[in-house]
Amino acid sequence: MELLDGKKVSNQIKEEIAVEVSKMKERGEKVPHLAAIIVGNDGASLTYVGSKVRSCEKVGFESTLVKMPSTTSELELLKKIEELNENDDIDGFIVQLPLPPQIDTQKVLLAVDPDKDVDGFHPMNFGKMALDMSTFIPATPFGILELLERYNVDTKGKHTVVIGRSHIVGRPMSILMGRKGWPGNSTVTLTHSHTKNINQITSQADIIISALGVPNFLKAEMVKDDVVVIDVGITRVTDDTKEKGYYITGDVDFENVSKKASFITPVPGGVGPMTIAMLLKNTLLARERHRGRK
Numbered sequence: 001m002e003l004l005d006g007k008k009v010s011n012q013i014k015e016e017i018a019v020e021v022s023k024m025k026e027r028g029e030k031v032p033h034l035a036a037i038i039v040g041n042d043g044a045s046l047t048y049v050g051s052k053v054r055s056c057e058k059v060g061f062e063s064t065l066v067k068m069p070s071t072t073s074e075l076e077l078l079k080k081i082e083e084l085n086e087n088d089d090i091d092g093f094i095v096q097l098p099l100p101p102q103i104d105t106q107k108v109l110l111a112v113d114p115d116k117d118v119d120g121f122h123p124m125n126f127g128k129m130a131l132d133m134s135t136f137i138p139a140t141p142f143g144i145l146e147l148l149e150r151y152n153v154d155t156k157g158k159h160t161v162v163i164g165r166s167h168i169v170g171r172p173m174s175i176l177m178g179r180k181g182w183p184g185n186s187t188v189t190l191t192h193s194h195t196k197n198i199n200q201i202t203s204q205a206d207i208i209i210s211a212l213g214v215p216n217f218l219k220a221e222m223v224k225d226d227v228v229v230i231d232v233g234i235t236r237v238t239d240d241t242k243e244k245g246y247y248i249t250g251d252v253d254f255e256n257v258s259k260k261a262s263f264i265t266p267v268p269g270g271v272g273p274m275t276i277a278m279l280l281k282n283t284l285l286a287r288e289r290h291r292g293r294k
């Protein structure tokens with residue numbers, strides 16, 4: 001079994017990006033600028049945006065964090081998005097999800113200028129991705145592709161089973177794994193809460209990408225030998241004996257599934273850190289596209 005070490009690879013990617021940023025500085029060019037909007041005080045979301053801002057500092061990007069209270073109205077958020085759309089200094093921005101219930105997430109994602117949509121969530125960018133056109137690929141799926149590529153995992157003609165059909169991970173992942181090229185050229189089955197006999201389906205999978213958010217969902221008896229397992233589920237389980245008051249676990253019974261797997265991602269330290277590295281990569285891409293502008 002080989003560990004797909006997202007922490008290590010994400011650090012390599014950040015070093016590669018830092019080199020690119022140094023070259024930009026040497027040429028006297030503007031460095032990439034990422035902005036992040038967070039609405040409310042959700043602990044996990046605050047951790048993730050904090051990590052995005054620190055990563056920007058690490059690679060030499062400029063960053064702007066916009067914190068809005070949990071009572072923010074949809075209109076107030078849309079106005080802020082319009083400001084960022086019009087601010088030529090900002091290359092890309094994200095709206096941290098999930099949003100409070102009074103805000104319609106789809107309306108918000110539609111309001112982001114597709115040219116600055118470094119999360120790749122706007123329908124225009126999602127459509128381009130599905131049509132194999134150059135675009136911003138959502139950071140988590142992009143990170144999974146990068147891990148498969150850097151560890152030379154064979155995907156051609158393999159049966160990939162994706163568990164979960166979220167717009168952020170499962171749905172785009174099912175499209176990307178079936179695309180022409182590598183990593184891709186897979187035969188994909190997208191499973192969800194209404195799927196029957198899921199054990200039978202996962203047992204036939206060469207590659208399993210689980211993005212369900214149910215701790216220990218994928219058990220050893222549900223997978224075949226030499227399976228490749230990508231665990232995208234990140235759940236915080238309250239535990240007062242831990243320093244932070246919680247521990248993090250994935251969808252996969254790692255201890256037992258890892259004994260059968262050829263490759264497997266850990267949680268923490270697998271797909272999560274890759275998400276942030278690939279967001280930086282998309283922001284670098286946005287800057288390169290905006291080069292003529294400033």
Ligand SMILES: Nc1nc2c(c(=O)[nH]1)N[C@@H](CN(C=O)c1ccc(C(=O)N[C@@H](CCC(=O)O)C(=O)O)cc1)CN2
Pocket residue numbers: 044047048049094095096097098119139140168234248267268269270271272273274275276
């Ligand atoms: N606008 C967006 N919102 C959300 C996205 C996204 O890509 N764009 N994805 C997730 C959250 N997310 C990034 O925003 C994210 C999740 C997890 C990690 C990570 O590094 N996890 C660590 C564990 C850290 C912890 O929870 O304490 C790990 O797996 O090792 C990074 C980013 C939903 N929202």
